[in-house]
Amino acid sequence: MHETPLFAYALRLADNALILGHRLSEWIGHSPALEEDLALGNMGLDLIGQARAFYAYAGEVEGKGRDEDKLAYLRDAKDWRNVLLVEQPNGDFAATMIRQLLFAAYAHPLYAALTKSKDQTLAAIAAKAEKEIAYHVRHSGEWVIRLGDGTAESYARTQEALDELYAYSTELFESDDVERALIEAGIAVDPAVLRPEWERTVNHVFSEATLKTPPQSFAQTGGRSGRHSEHFGYILADMQFLQRTYPGAAW
Amino acid sequence: MTEQKTEPHWPLWEVFIRSKNGLSHRHAGSLHATDATMALQAARDVYTRRGEGHSIWVVPSNAITASDPTDKDVMFEPSESKIYRHPTFYDIPDEVGHM
Numbered sequence: 084m085h086e087t088p089l090f091a092y093a094l095r096l097a098d099n100a101l102i103l104g105h106r107l108s109e110w111i112g113h114s115p116a117l118e119e120d121l122a123l124g125n126m127g128l129d130l131i132g133q134a135r136a137f138y139a140y141a142g143e144v145e146g147k148g149r150d151e152d153k154l155a156y157l158r159d160a161k162d163w164r165n166v167l168l169v170e171q172p173n174g175d176f177a178a179t180m181i182r183q184l185l186f187a188a189y190a191h192p193l194y195a196a197l198t199k200s201k202d203q204t205l206a207a208i209a210a211k212a213e214k215e216i217a218y219h220v221r222h223s224g225e226w227v228i229r230l231g232d233g234t235a236e237s238y239a240r241t242q243e244a245l246d247e248l249y250a251y252s253t254e255l256f257e258s259d260d261v262e263r264a265l266i267e268a269g270i271a272v273d274p275a276v277l278r279p280e281w282e283r284t285v286n287h288v289f290s291e292a293t294l295k296t297p298p299q300s301f302a303q304t305g306g307r308s309g310r311h312s313e314h315f316g317y318i319l320a321d322m323q324f325l326q327r328t329y330p331g332a333a334w
Numbered sequence: 335m336t337e338q339k340t341e342p343h344w345p346l347w348e349v350f351i352r353s354k355n356g357l358s359h360r361h362a363g364s365l366h367a368t369d370a371t372m373a374l375q376a377a378r379d380v381y382t383r384r385g386e387g388h389s390i391w392v393v394p395s396n397a398i399t400a401s402d403p404t405d406k407d408v409m410f411e412p413s414e415s416k417i418y419r420h421p422t423f424y425d426i427p428d429e430v431g432h433m
Contacts, residue, residue, distance in 0.1 A: 116344070118365050118376035125379050222375055229368060 088261045090144045091164065092271050093205070094154070095307060097137030098165035100212075101155060103186060104130030105322055106173055115176055122222060126183070129215035136208040156326035160316055161309040168251035170306065170315045177237065178244035180226040185248060187219035188284040189255045192277045201269040224288045231292025238293065245289070246297050253302030255281070346395040347373040349380075351387045357432065359391050367392075 086094075107127030114120035138151035168186055173179045194216055197209035230241040256274045258266065265271035289296050305311070325332055344366040350359035362381045367373035373392040381387070401409055413419070 116366060118367060118380055121383070122376065122379040125383065218378075225371055225375065229372070 087144065088265050089202070089270065090141050091261045092265055093137050093141035093144060095164040096205075097134045097141060097154070098163050099169050099186075099190075100130045100137065101134035102163075102165045102318060103169035103183075104128070104134060105318060106169065106171075106182075107179075109173055110179065119176075123179075126219050126222070129212075129219070133208065133212045133215070136211075140204050140208065152326070156323045160311050160319055163309060163311065163315070163319075164307050165311075166251070166254045167303050167306040167312055168248065168254065170312060170318060171248060171251065172314055174244060174247075175240055177227075177230050177241040178248065180223045180230065181241065181244040181248050183219055183223035184227050184285060184288060185252050186255075187216050187223060189252075189274075189277060189281050190216045191220050191284075192280045193272055193274070196272040196277070200271070205270065220284065224284075227288050227294070228292045231289070231294040241292065242294050245294055249297040250300060250303045252281075253299070254304035254306060257304060257307070259307070344368050347377070347392045348395050348398060349373075349377040350391040350393070351377070351381055352389040353386055354388055359389065362386075364395060 104127045107123050107130065110123040111120060111127075114123055134155070135151050138154045142149045142151060142154055168182060171178075171182055173182075191213065194209040194213040198206050198213060200206045200209070227241060230237040232238070233241075256278045258274050262271050262274075266273045286296055303312075345368075346364055347367055347370075348364050349362045351362045352359045362377075365373065365376050365380055367376045370392060374390055377390045377392055378387070382390070
C-alpha cells in the first residue's frame with residue numbers, strides 16, 4: 084500500500100484509539116458495577132472520538148475520498164496500523180485496567196507533545212485528546228493501585244495481567260522511516276522521548292500497588308506494519324460486520 | 335455465603351454538584367465506590383457527562399443524619415401557618431440575581 088507519511092501517521096494514531104475504544108465498548112453491560120460501566124463507556128467514547136478526528140484528517144490528507152467510516156469499516160487486517168497492546172483481549176477487569184494504564188501513560192505525553200506539532204490539525208486534535216487521556220491515566224492508575232494493593236486474589240490477577248501485557252509496551256516507543264521524516268519536520272513526536280515519562284508514571288503506580296515491574300524481555304511488536312495477533316480478526320469481524328454486509332447502511 | 339462473595343461491598347456516597355460559580359452544590363444522586371477518591375471519579379463519570387459540573391462533593395451516605403419522616407408534623411407543621419416569614423412583599427431588582 085503506497086501512503087504518504089502524514090497519512091500513515093494520522094492512521095496510526097486513529098487505529099490505536101479506535102481499537103482500544105472498541106475494546107472498552109465490549110465492557111458495556113458487563114462491568115463489575117454500574118459506576119464502572121459508565122466510566123469504561125466514557126473512556127471508550129473519548130477514544131472513538133479521537134479516532135474519528137484522526138481518520139477524518141487522514142482521509143483528507145490522502146485525498147481519495149475515503150472518510151472516517153470507510154477507513155474504519157472497509158480495511159482488512161493487514162492495513163491496520165495499531166500497536167498490538169490495544170487489540171489484546173479485555174481479560175478480567177485487572178487486565179483491562181493494566182492495558183489502559185500502559186497505553187494512556189504513553190498517549191498522554193504523546194498528545195501533550197503533539198499539541199506543539201507544526202501540523203495545525205494534529206495539534207488541535209491532540210489538544211482536546213490530551214485532557215481526555217489524562218483522566219484515563221488517573222482512573223486506570225487508581226484502580227491498579229487498589230487492585231494490586233487489595234486482596235491476595237486481586238493482587239495475583241493484576242500482577243499476572245501486568246506480566247502478560249508488559250511485553251507489548253516496547254512497541255509503543257518504536258519508530259520507523261515513515262515517522263522519522265515527520266519527526267525531523269516537527270510534525271510527528273519521537274516516541275523514544277516519551278519513554279522516561281511513561282516509566283515514571285507506570286512505575287509510580289506499580290510501586291503504590293505493590294506490583295513488580297516485569298523485566299524487559301522480548302518485545303511483542305508488528306502491529307504497525309500490519310502483523311496483528313490472532314485476536315484482531317475477531318475485532319474486525321465484530322466491528323465491520325454491518326458495513327460489510329449492508330454497504331452504506333446508515334441510521 | 336455466596337451472596338457475600340459476589341456482592342461488591344462498596345460504601346454508598348451522596349453526590350453534590352455545583353453547576354456554576356455562585357450557585358450552591360445540589361444533591362445529584364448517590365453511587366457506590368470503594369473510597370473517596372474513587373467516589374469522586376465515579377461521580378464525574380455518572381453525573382457530569384453532559385457538562386453539568388464545575389465542582390463535585392462526595393459525602394459518605396452514613397455521615398448524613400436525616401430527620402425522621404414520622405416526626406414531620408412536629409418538625410414542619412408549625413411553620414406552615416406563618417406566611418409572614420415569606421419575604422413576598424418586596425420587589426427584588428433583577429440585578430440582585432439569585433436569592
